[in-house]
Amino acid sequence: MRLSQLFTKTSKTAPADETSKNAMLLIQAGFVHKEMAGVYAYLPLGLKVVENIKQIVREEMASVDSNELIMTSLQRRETWEKTGRWSPEVVDIWFKTKLQDDTELGLAWSHEEPIVEMLRPFVHSYKDLPLSLYQFQTKLRNELRAKSGIMRGREFVMKDMYSFHASAEDLAAYYDKTIEAYKRVYDRLGIGADTYVTFASGGAFTKFSHEFQTICDAGEDVIYLHREKNIAINEEVIDDAIKELGIQRDELEQVKTAEVGNIFNFGASKTEEMGLKFTAEDGTMSQIHMGSYGIGVTRVMGVIAEKLSDERGLVWPEAVAPARVYLARLGTDTEVVKSADELYDRLTKSGVGVLYDDRDEVRPGEKFADADLMGIPYRIVISNKTVTSNSYEVKHRTAAEAEHLNQTQLDHLLGVEA
RNA sequence: CGGGGAGUGGCGCAGUCUGGUAGCGCACGCGGUUUGGGACCGCGGGGUCGCAGGUUCGAAUCCUGUCUCCCCGACCA
Numbered sequence: 217m218r219l220s221q222l223f224t225k226t227s228k229t230a231p232a233d234e235t236s237k238n239a240m241l242l243i244q245a246g247f248v249h250k251e252m253a254g255v256y257a258y259l260p261l262g263l264k265v266v267e268n269i270k271q272i273v274r275e276e277m278a279s280v281d282s283n284e285l286i287m288t289s290l291q292r293r294e295t296w297e298k299t300g301r302w303s304p305e306v307v308d309i310w311f312k313t314k315l316q317d318d319t320e321l322g323l324a325w326s327h328e329e330p331i332v333e334m335l336r337p338f339v340h341s342y343k344d345l346p347l348s349l350y351q352f353q354t355k356l357r358n359e360l361r362a363k364s365g366i367m368r369g370r371e372f373v374m375k376d377m378y379s380f381h382a383s384a385e386d387l388a389a390y391y392d393k394t395i396e397a398y399k400r401v402y403d404r405l406g407i408g409a410d411t412y413v414t415f416a417s418g419g420a421f422t423k424f425s426h427e428f429q430t431i432c433d434a435g436e437d438v439i440y441l442h443r444e445k446n447i448a449i450n451e452e453v454i455d456d457a458i459k460e461l462g463i464q465r466d467e468l469e470q471v472k473t474a475e476v477g478n479i480f481n482f483g484a485s486k487t488e489e490m491g492l493k494f495t496a497e498d499g500t501m502s503q504i505h506m507g508s509y510g511i512g513v514t515r516v517m518g519v520i521a522e523k524l525s526d527e528r529g530l531v532w533p534e535a536v537a538p539a540r541v542y543l544a545r546l547g548t549d550t551e552v553v554k555s556a557d558e559l560y561d562r563l564t565k566s567g568v569g570v571l572y573d574d575r576d577e578v579r580p581g582e583k584f585a586d587a588d589l590m591g592i593p594y595r596i597v598i599s600n601k602t603v604t605s606n607s608y609e610v611k612h613r614t615a616a617e618a619e620h621l622n623q624t625q626l627d628h629l630l631g632v633e634a
Numbered sequence: 635c636g637g638g639g640a641g642u643g644g645c646g647c648a649g650u651c652u653g654g655u656a657g658c659g660c661a662c663g664c665g666g667u668u669u670g671g672g673a674c675c676g677c678g679g680g681g682u683c684g685c686a687g688g689u690u691c692g693a694a695u696c697c698u699g700u701c702u703c704c705c706c707g708a709c710c711a
Binding site (some may be wrong): 225226227228229230231232233234235236248252253301305306308309325326328357359360361363368430435480504508544546578579580581582583584585588597599601609 | 635640641644645646647653658661669671672673697702703704705707708709710711
């Protein structure tokens, strides 16, 4: 991507009406645009980050044999009435609307009920189970108060996965497998070391559900942590959990966290309410066991922005950065332009994402400042100096000094095949 | 929904108390000098002060209502 073609601009100043770090940086760097409180548009650079996160999640969901689909944002009232969750007393974050003939509709805040309904024509036999499906969907929730930038919006992207099983044992095994897949997701996103599988309030079937909580000052949750035993407990279930686990409260450290994922064992309660059953091997009608697994994609993006940024701006891990390389061309001398254009083409063809700062009118200092603000992992400078010395000036976003590499060394650094 | 703060060119702000029809920096356009950590000089375009009423000869400024944004709280399947 050439910066001369990018319509967004960075700003010298952070927006005055934002106080959360993720919103300030993402807006200042031109990654997102706030449409209204809790509602953000994802601009080209921001969308790259979202897509990179989604790709990692996709790969890990594939590792637990889940298939991707996409359900609808408009939902039927009747579907939700089956479990009583159409009622505003039960679910207070509904956005609702009407067709022109006055038929009431709901705007998707979750797809738990609709997916059970959707499976009715497909799941009849034990041979159809187990089954796991997931999607990336924009969830719409009429929150009383949006806050913390993109970390708590009224409109946000969520990966939601649902699994269906012939037995509680099979669901339990899959649930455990999913926990491992989720851990790999957060590791790959660069926040694994600070992310804990946390006991949280359960449901109809199990004593606890599990949340994935990442240590983050901008988070809304408080958990109690035992680092050596790797135990984490949401404060909302602290008393029960201590009893259950046989540990003392004073062994635990209290930390502020953001919930980046949640997995939930419904048992057979949801499918029973919805009337979805299957015929077992012995010919009897049996209950389907269901699990629900979420990852807040855009919230994770906010958490990464919060945790990994510094005084100069964003600092993306390579796996999610909008590009791996920020190629800064200094000046417009023919040889410099030629060298920079060639490197851009070569890296791009090798599959290295490059943000090419080919702007003629922008001075060096501004290019460096933008590279830092945007948080691109590697900055490569092409100038008269580098053309003369036949080298590339390379600096990692987190490094203090640049180093000069020849082409072989650069290719090695970026993993480019010669 | 309760409490607090704030709405003035694209962005950041001053002006409001002590009414006299709008100013600064950045950004933008043109010309010139510059060119390795957000350059400099000159010229120029762009807002009627969130919105609606009211008071007044006259309102960004005073009064009333209303909308929006941020923060704290409540809420969070």
